Amino acid sequence: MPHTYWNNIVSTPGSSAGMGQSNQIVDHASNLLQATIDRFGLILPSAVLALLILGFIYHDRLVFSPGKRSGIYDIPGGLPLIGHTHQIMKFGTTNQFHRFQELALMSPTQCYRLTFAGVGSMIMINRPEYIEYVQKTNFENYPKGFQFRDKLGDLLGHDGIFVADGDVWKTQRKMASHMFSANQFNNWVRVVVHNELNTIDTILDKVASQKRFSIQGLDGTTSGMSDAKGGMVNMTELFFRYTLSSFAKMAFGSDLGCLTEDPASLENPHPFAVAFDFSQGVMNKRFVNPFWRILEAITPEGARMRSSIKLIRNFGTAIIKQRLVEAGIKIDGIDLNEKSEFSQEHKDLLALFMEQTQDPEALLTVVLNFMIAGRDTTAQTLSWLLYELCANPEHVKLIREEVDRVLGPDAAEQRVRVNYTDFKKFPYTLACFHEAARLHPSVPKNGKEILRDDVIVPQGPNPHNLPPIKVYAKERVGWSDWVMNRLPEVWGEDADQFNPKRFLEKDEKGGWSYVQQSQWKFHVFNAGPRLCLGMNLAGFEGVSFLAAMLQKYDFTWASKQQGQTSDWPPMYANSVTHPMKDSYQCIITPRNYNE
Numbered sequence: 001m002p003h004t005y006w007n008n009i010v011s012t013p014g015s016s017a018g019m020g021q022s023n024q025i026v027d028h029a030s031n032l033l034q035a036t037i038d039r040f041g042l043i044l045p046s047a048v049l050a051l052l053i054l055g056f057i058y059h060d061r062l063v064f065s066p067g068k069r070s071g072i073y074d075i076p077g078g079l080p081l082i083g084h085t086h087q088i089m090k091f092g093t094t095n096q097f098h099r100f101q102e103l104a105l106m107s108p109t110q111c112y113r114l115t116f117a118g119v120g121s122m123i124m125i126n127r128p129e130y131i132e133y134v135q136k137t138n139f140e141n142y143p144k145g146f147q148f149r150d151k152l153g154d155l156l157g158h159d160g161i162f163v164a165d166g167d168v169w170k171t172q173r174k175m176a177s178h179m180f181s182a183n184q185f186n187n188w189v190r191v192v193v194h195n196e197l198n199t200i201d202t203i204l205d206k207v208a209s210q211k212r213f214s215i216q217g218l219d220g221t222t223s224g225m226s227d228a229k230g231g232m233v234n235m236t237e238l239f240f241r242y243t244l245s246s247f248a249k250m251a252f253g254s255d256l257g258c259l260t261e262d263p264a265s266l267e268n269p270h271p272f273a274v275a276f277d278f279s280q281g282v283m284n285k286r287f288v289n290p291f292w293r294i295l296e297a298i299t300p301e302g303a304r305m306r307s308s309i310k311l312i313r314n315f316g317t318a319i320i321k322q323r324l325v326e327a328g329i330k331i332d333g334i335d336l337n338e339k340s341e342f343s344q345e346h347k348d349l350l351a352l353f354m355e356q357t358q359d360p361e362a363l364l365t366v367v368l369n370f371m372i373a374g375r376d377t378t379a380q381t382l383s384w385l386l387y388e389l390c391a392n393p394e395h396v397k398l399i400r401e402e403v404d405r406v407l408g409p410d411a412a413e414q415r416v417r418v419n420y421t422d423f424k425k426f427p428y429t430l431a432c433f434h435e436a437a438r439l440h441p442s443v444p445k446n447g448k449e450i451l452r453d454d455v456i457v458p459q460g461p462n463p464h465n466l467p468p469i470k471v472y473a474k475e476r477v478g479w480s481d482w483v484m485n486r487l488p489e490v491w492g493e494d495a496d497q498f499n500p501k502r503f504l505e506k507d508e509k510g511g512w513s514y515v516q517q518s519q520w521k522f523h524v525f526n527a528g529p530r531l532c533l534g535m536n537l538a539g540f541e542g543v544s545f546l547a548a549m550l551q552k553y554d555f556t557w558a559s560k561q562q563g564q565t566s567d568w569p570p571m572y573a574n575s576v577t578h579p580m581k582d583s584y585q586c587i588i589t590p591r592n593y594n595e
């Protein structure tokens with residue numbers, strides 16, 4: 001055996017040579033310690049000692065995060081003091097929900113814990129039974145908390161409805177609820193949406209009546225030269241413009257001019273939308289990178305983020321200034337004599353808030369928070385829905401049958417539209433919209449802070465015997481609707497399939513009736529006191545669009561040769577909401593009644 005330093009230390013106990021060596025080492029060590037103390041005082045050695053002790057205690061998790069406990073599966077691979085920080089940073093935001101799903105499937109209850117720098121100890125509770133406790137039973141103990149304001153505050157403000165808690169949130173919610181409950185607003189919504197649908201109809205009409213060169217099916221076969229008519233439309237862009245334009249009109253009385261009758265206007269994305277989408281992608285990264293502030297200060301991405309926020313804020317400020325001026329409130333540098341087409345006649349969202357404050361900064365927060373709520377969510381759901389209908393065309397037939405029956409077979413041709421209060425008369429169409437929202441939830445992940453130590457007790461029947469979970473103050477709870485909605489334990493064996501019939505049953509007359517699911521199971525609109533305020537508005541916009549367009553046009557997924565820019569199936573982009581990674585195109589043709 002070679003004569004090593006280690007051999008010397010552990011050499012036969014009592015051997016004088018060995019004893020001599022170990023004495024030397026002890027001497028060395030104490031000399032070194034003495035020298036360090038002489039130079040640095042007690043600080044450095046104490047720090048090293050403290051680090052060693054902490055590393056021993058927190059050998060697999062983030063320093064100062066609470067220990068293991070029953071009912072929560074701790075994801076393996078945590079390192080001393082930093083926990084899963086390295087893993088989370090490595091994951092980044094690529095295929096984020098697939099990663100969450102992999103982690104959930106490692107746990108017997110699909111609930112698990114990660115500890116990582118920047119966020120702390122995060123307990124994922126991907127089950128309706130637990131979410132109900134957090135969002136309703138002990139609601140006050142689980143605010144949105146600092147994390148949301150820290151990561152989203154520079155865009156959405158610190159008092160916006162999405163990030164606020166306590167009295168600030170209550171005031172915002174109360175005021176906004178007035179808008180949604182007022183009859184006047186419902187009428188106004190109907191007028192706006194019908195006008196926007198007429199514009200879209202004109203666009204699609206122009207495109208569908210172009211003479212077509214050739215059409216290529218999804219299977220790649222080309223039908224060759226054709227006298228048939230049709231053309232291609234960027235549908236994701238169309239949906240974003242539809243919801244942005246209509247929401248700005250109904251909530252802020254502002255015509256943004258982003259939806260015109262010219263199909264060519266859809267070719268380039270709207271600058272506001274580009275900036276908004278980009279900044280949401282960056283905000284998403286902040287949740288997985290504890291060094292985001294430093295990175296954003298020095299990287300081109302950070303610079304672009306700052307200029308995007310500036311653009312978005314200018315855009316919102318313009319809306320507000322116009323309204324303040326119209327209300328007779330003086331704003332420097334603005335001279336508007338004309339009133340906008342929409343303002344004053346209706347008490348829209350902005351008018352309600354302006355009764356409370358005329359501070360442009362506070363109003364900007366309102367505008368931007370509601371813009372994200374009103375534009376992105378519904379447009380994204382519609383994009384995913386139309387893709388699902390291209391993939392599962394058997395549902396188009398049933399939607400058309402329903403629209404023919406309720407509105408009459410010529411409704412779309414005569415521009416007879418669905419009424420705001422009537423959209424529930426279209427159970428099949430609504431079920432398709434909700435099924436797309438279930439599989440592709442617009443808020444795919446969410447979370448709350450924990451104020452005080454607590455035990456999360458599963459609510460409701462608890463068929464899977466989920467255990468109660470002990471949680472501690474300053475930890476966070478989180479969930480992913482994207483993951484939860486794919487769990488067979490929650491939605492059955494076909495959970496990952498597009499199946500609108502899970503929201504339907506046959507009534508006594510043989511027609512479809514809509515089956516209301518519990519808010520906790522069908523959780524995509526959130527639940528409890530913070531239930532989405534725009535749920536009905538979104539349903540109305542979705543059903544109205546399908547009724548108006550599917551009765552009149554055929555939509556076929558364009559092939560790559562035709563200029564398709566998306567993969568099939570489309571990928572999602574990692575963001576705080578749930579957009580597609582690339583926009584997609586459909587070939588629009590007049591409806592073929594022979595099919």
Ligand code: HEM
Nearest residue numbers: 173373374377378381442443524525526530532533534538
């Ligand atoms: C398919 C469409 C939609 C989906 C899936 C959806 C989903 C959600 C979700 C999950 C939340 C909770 C967000 C959070 O905790 O941070 C939420 C909140 C909210 N949604 Fe929606 N939403 C949709 C459309 C709309 C529309 C069109 C509006 C119209 C303004 C709207 C207004 C709101 C508001 C104001 C809140 C905040 C509620 C609160 O915290 O008290 N949503 N929505």
